[in-house]
Structure formats: structure tokens, C-alpha cells
Amino acid sequence: MSKERIVRYTTEEVQDLRDIEDRTDWARLRAEEAAGIEPELDEDEIGIEWDWDNVKLVVPPVKQAVSVRLDQDVIAFFKAQGPGYQTRMNAVLRSYMLAKKDKA
Secondary structure: OOOOOOOOOOHHHHHHHHHHOOOOOHHHHHHHHHOOOOOOOOOOOOOOOOOOOOOOOOOOOOOOOOOOOOOHHHHHHHHHOOOOHHHHHHHHHHHHHHHHHHHO
16 A cells, blocks of 8 residues: 655645646637637536526435445445445435325
8 A cells, every 4th residue: 555645735836736737728729719619518508597586495304324234235236336325325215205205
């Protein structure tokens, strides 16, 4: 196992690092802008019209630590999806709970 190297930076040093590590090709972007080429839109932003008139603040329920026994293959499945597997498991259980409540 390799040793981690922990380094401390001041705010000014971090800003200097950002300036050095800026990999944006500004010349190309300026040339495209001068040629009238529009930048590509993010796929998530295309066709979305935000309506903030009916926004509601949703406070998530308080979590409670529990000990539960689950099948190994179920745990392996959720862990294989990456970080946040417990949150996904909670979402599946919540979905099931809400479906059962709607039928009742």
C-alpha cells in the first residue's frame, strides 16, 4: 500500500493552481464564436422549461440506523452499482412502500 501525500494549500495557491491547470482551448472557442458557431447544449438542458411557480421544499425523513440481514447476492448487486448502494436500497424500499400505500 502506498503512502498518501497530504498537502495543504491556501486559497490563493489553489487559485494559482486552477489558472495553471486550465485546459480550455480558449483560442478555438473564440474562433468558433467569431465564425458564428454556437456551442453545443448540454443534453440535460435541451427542451427543458423550468417552472418554479409550484416549487415545494421537501425535507427528507430522518434516517434511522438499523441492523438488517440481507441475502449476500442482494447486497452484492447493489454494491456493484457503485457508491451510494444503501441510498439505492432505501429508494427501492420506499418505492415498494408507496406502491403498497397507493393500493390500500
